[in-house]
Amino acid sequence: MSKLNFTVVDADELAKKAVTRSSSFGPNSPLKRLFQMVVIKRECYINDLWELVGHETVSTRDEKRDDMRRAIDWLLKRLAAIDVVAFGEHLGMQMTDEYQPIPMPRVIIGVLVHSPSKPTILVYGNLDVEEAVVGDGWGTDPFVMTEIGEYLYGRGVAMDKGPLLCWLNAIQAYMDAGVRLPVNIVFVIESMAHCGSLGLETVLKERISFFRNVSCVVMATRRWQSATTPGLIYGSRGLIYYHLEVQCCNRDLSSFEHGGTLFEALPDLFYLLSCLTDPQLNVLIEGTAHAHPVDMNTVRCADFSYEEFGDNLLVPRLPNRRHKHLALAKNWAMPHLSIHGIEGANSEADVRFVIPHKVIGKFSIALAPNQRPEDVTKALQKHLGQVWLQRASPNKMMLCEKFVIPSWSGRCNSPEYLAATRAMSKTYNVKPNFIRDGGSLLAPSIFQRVLKKNVVVLPIAENDIGGSPVNERISVDNYIKGSQMLAAFMWEYAQTNPESDFVDGMCMPKD
Template identity: 35%
Template sequence: MNYLLFSSILLLTPSLHAFNLDAFSKHIDSHQEEYVEALREWVAVESDSSDALKRPEVEKMMEITAEKLRKMGGKVDLVDIGNQELPNGKIIPLPKVVTAQFGNDPKKRTVCVYGHVDVQPAKQEDGWATEPYNLTDINGNLHGRGASDNKAPVLAWIHAVEAYQALNIELPVNVKYIIEGMEETGSNGLDAMVSQRKDTFFSDIDYIIISDCGWLSRRPALTYGTRGNCYFFAEVEGPKQDLHSGVYGGTVIEPMTDLIGILDTLINPSGRILIPGINEAVAPLTDEERNMYENIQFDMENYRKKIGVDRLMYSTKEDVLAHRWRYPTVSIHGIEGAFSASGSKTVIPAKVIAKFSIRQVPDMDPSVVEKQVTDYLNAMFAKRNSPNKLRVQMIIGAKPWVADINDPLYEAGKKAVKKVFGEDPDMIREGGTIPVAKTFEDVTGKRIIMLPIGGFDDGLHSQNEKMSRYNYIEGTKYFAAYLHEVAQIPKV
């Protein structure tokens, strides 16, 4: 876009009604207990999408979400997105996707808010200080599984529209929602649904907003990039059954030894990925981007202490942020089939499966990464001259995403942050993966912005996940303000 032309058009465009932050703040503050109770109801639903036995809970969560939007007067649909085949061959329905619409004025911009209401697994015995599915307020922090990822942000977007309705203020833009229940396991079925509705539900949308992310520090942030994720299983199979190490140890080539041996070839102690072609595909870090990192609020010492390690991989803020956001990483997550219970067991496992991932960045491609990893591990395994069998499988191939920080969408975000929080936001990337961002961009051709309200210490996917009252309530005001600011972008 010609941004000089954009500025000229903006000067000639009649301003919409001014945004009365005081009115919205008073309304939202006076309803915060109601908002907390709504979050309590949502957190109580164990919508763990990774557990097929919890599928009824995920479906219940989708119904609750749809009913909430219906009561607000939205045009709501529960969209069937097909079935899922489980590893045991059983086929079960995927949770329906909720779509909703508020307003259809062709003279207004139309924004679409994406969110998810499924969660990661959680058990109190895993180290939670409270019951994960009972929202608990401790010193202004609302603890519960899914509180920050992503139930409170979804509710904040709903409360923002409710605030316009309650104040009898016309929405400055048309608002659509698309809310799913399988994000934590790869958004099964969503890509096909987006493709099928490209020319219907998505046809009149101008922008897509995602709030499934968080701040880097206590300073608000706008997110302009995420890493992708290639998730692999590497299986080594040997004897026909588990063996006694005292009887058979020393006479067989053990699958676990082979597996650990090839895993050790993936990355060196300084963090460099050893798979040929991976590092060469990474887009170079520009001086402009590195300079931007210098101004970002990030306390390395607090970061280190929060993790609980003696030292980090890198010694400067710029290097830590770059390797957290815009360089690929290899992480080994676990070994299935290995003995992991308490006590001792002298067993040689017959089959073991390593689970590891590569977080990818522009300009890496999942299909290329799959071939690079598979070829490399097979070559490393061949060097071992083992009679065991190796099978490598990529089960997730999510692409990275990056946006233009000079887009008027981001200028609107900066204005809304300044209006509500009184300071300029950090411009950050996200080290995690939000696969749907790239899907939305590739399939619909729409521009995307990520507006996080989650705190930097919310503990996503970890024990004692929380969303602070401050971020939840002020975030609701921020979303209301953003709807006003994005309405100021003229149609060119």
């Protein structure tokens, strides 16, 4: 059902041009001094990350709000130390699942303005992290950062405490090197990124005029596609998260006593879920399976070993005819449906002869960049309605759209993308891949929609092939080079002149 459209553009040129245009990296260039300063302060920066990881900033757990408060205070102090004028904006109260009001974590807004004549970048970051429990398979305490070999282990080291501190390290490097910061910076740092960025949109909207001078929005998050070649992210798919609920009666029953006396809920649910994809996992929902044109060039350039990926994970046979570009295209820009789990049935190892009465299938559909969420949900409702009619089950079936993350795409043909390309080229000595992200990033889409500014995402962490949500890690090298790269980005961004001709004829992924 899905078709791939390739358009051939030549992004290689971009990187080449970026490198050849660089004139600031001579032996005494400011960039070299900045890079050296970062290396000198290496231990301080690692220690900062150790301190920040120690705060259990799990936004999805209500009882961690005190940790969150301390982490925000910690960061405000650190920002003040590098001359950022920052404060925590209170967002009021939030209701817990038990209907208890608890305060929302503050959103940090900070400014570091040197001169109105310099361009102003908005740096977005988040302090909160995903849940982490030792019992899930962590080899170390997730909230005590531990250096093992060349890696730092701990929750948030790669997403997104490490990248956030890289910005602070980069600014510190300018101070240490005695180089004036070439850009103005506005910080927006939230702590509810793992709760759907609750409140972020309001903060932006209420201060819309405050952000009017911002030239672009930059964030350091996610990972490269490759283990060795840096990548810069120019867009991500949208996503709709669904609950599909089937209920057969008003309480759990025993298959001993009640097996055969009613239509059970789980078989209905499994049947419905089975009708959403074909064996190749193509989405079977009519009218929603069209693909976004994928830039053949970016896919081709992407440094990603599909075979190694498969071997590493012991995947019995790779789909997509083992073609890297098909797999990447599918992950970057085509609709995809994943089933994540089932609520309400027995998930424990014990034996229970239960007939679950209400079960919820949890799945998400990643959207091609040109798919409208409302169209997909409408088509899904229709599809499920038809299947349910055929099934003729008397049970209650309900589809619930839990949340939507719209897709976003950056304007690659812009100073910020050129600056990012140059900064990465100079830091890593290799031209970066232009990549899309298979995941759905909420913050870029909010910034793009509310502030109408171009967004560029600069990951600093290499792809940990087969890396799992537990034992999160980042290499010391990635952390240090990431700080250098952000320092370089600010430098390069100031060098770019939006009025100059460098954007013309540039071969970048289509916007």
